[in-house]
Amino acid sequence: MLDIFRTLLWRDITLAMRSRADLVANLFFFIIVVSLFPLGIGPEMATLRLIAPGVVWVAALLASMLALERIFAADYEDGTLEQMLLTPQPLALLILAKVAAHWLVTGVPLVLIAPVLGLQYNLSGEMLQVLIVTLLLGTPSLSLIGAIGAALTLGLRGGGVLNALLVMPLTIPVLIFGAGAVEATASGLGGIGHLYLLGAILLAALFFAPLAAAAALRISAE
Amino acid sequence: MLEVVNLECQRGDRCLFSELSFTLQRGELIHLHGHNGSGKTTLLRALCGLILPTSGEIRWQGSAIDSLREEFAANVTYIGHKGAIKGGLTALENLQIASRLDGFAITEEHAWRALERIGLRGFEDLPTRVLSQGQKRRVALARLLVNRAPLWVLDEPFVALDRAAVGLLQGVIADHVANAGMVMLTTHQEVSLTTGEVRQLQLGVGALGHA
Numbered sequence: 396m397l398d399i400f401r402t403l404l405w406r407d408i409t410l411a412m413r414s415r416a417d418l419v420a421n422l423f424f425f426i427i428v429v430s431l432f433p434l435g436i437g438p439e440m441a442t443l444r445l446i447a448p449g450v451v452w453v454a455a456l457l458a459s460m461l462a463l464e465r466i467f468a469a470d471y472e473d474g475t476l477e478q479m480l481l482t483p484q485p486l487a488l489l490i491l492a493k494v495a496a497h498w499l500v501t502g503v504p505l506v507l508i509a510p511v512l513g514l515q516y517n518l519s520g521e522m523l524q525v526l527i528v529t530l531l532l533g534t535p536s537l538s539l540i541g542a543i544g545a546a547l548t549l550g551l552r553g554g555g556v557l558n559a560l561l562v563m564p565l566t567i568p569v570l571i572f573g574a575g576a577v578e579a580t581a582s583g584l585g586g587i588g589h590l591y592l593l594g595a596i597l598l599a600a601l602f603f604a605p606l607a608a609a610a611a612l613r614i615s616a617e
Numbered sequence: 618m619l620e621v622v623n624l625e626c627q628r629g630d631r632c633l634f635s636e637l638s639f640t641l642q643r644g645e646l647i648h649l650h651g652h653n654g655s656g657k658t659t660l661l662r663a664l665c666g667l668i669l670p671t672s673g674e675i676r677w678q679g680s681a682i683d684s685l686r687e688e689f690a691a692n693v694t695y696i697g698h699k700g701a702i703k704g705g706l707t708a709l710e711n712l713q714i715a716s717r718l719d720g721f722a723i724t725e726e727h728a729w730r731a732l733e734r735i736g737l738r739g740f741e742d743l744p745t746r747v748l749s750q751g752q753k754r755r756v757a758l759a760r761l762l763v764n765r766a767p768l769w770v771l772d773e774p775f776v777a778l779d780r781a782a783v784g785l786l787q788g789v790i791a792d793h794v795a796n797a798g799m800v801m802l803t804t805h806q807e808v809s810l811t812t813g814e815v816r817q818l819q820l821g822v823g824a825l826g827h828a
Binding site for chain 1 (some may be wrong): 665666667668669687688690691693695697698699700701702703704705706710714715717718719720722744
């Protein structure tokens, strides 16, 4: 079973590495959205620091949604998704592998670039650390929850917009606790409680999202 | 043994076929006929479990396929209109990954040999997106050469193939039937599938007879 997981993970990462344009576009979208705010709001340090966690998190959320649209689309178009439904492997496991690959190539770069972007907002070292941890815990949840929506809207015209409308309300808790942890750290309250909640959301999503997405895929593929 | 009992399928509001019953035994091939839109692809997809029939039942070794799911999936190979090959991967990678997902890992040497036999010598290491239609089709069909599933469901397998490849594929199918395999296929091309027990199934008219 682990072998199947690894095979599919390797396949998706290899494919992503061979067509890097999508990944780079996604990363640049994130960088540009985050960088637009200081330009629009002005160089007021206190204001920037106040809005930073929210801005970075909203941008990460939007970038994830943008990338998620494609998670099953390519496999659907070339027929490999059909074959995945016909393999003797548990579909939820295959989906978990796909989501993991998707997060590694779209989510992790966001996490890595976030501290650099955070410098534009005059965030302290401690806040940057907490920001990285929240993104590390939160972005996999976004990918997992988004996979359900992507599976449901597969093959529909304008599926991307519909997916965002379906999924974004579900990601609000991740956004609240993600941005909240950084704000709580800044105000001296300590963000550890928020981090535990983010971890709990991630665990729940790890378990339920692949099952839900598997059920949705079986319907969409018909 | 595959049994189809009183199967009915609808697409949209239109009933494609109803009260369709037949059995497919080991060592048999069913050649499915029917005009465009008569529901051939729908029937083949329903047989694999990709589409839920409106009514009726499909049984594998006596149990309904929707209760067997993964157990049944291990016994079927479906090759549809979409070749299920990744343009970004090489022919070799495509074949190896497809096999591993199908539940049996093949060695690299085994994959090389299969690709050579299907006529892709020298193209094994190219990304399949640069191959021609016929070559892509060959990559997809190479799965049949390394496959161990008893039931093959083939939707227009001969499309885009040249004469040599059609001959080769016919040989592969004949071998499979001779080795107690089961094949259900549809094709509009004139091909002689004379080896083994060949039955013709006509959709749209509803008659099943021996050839």
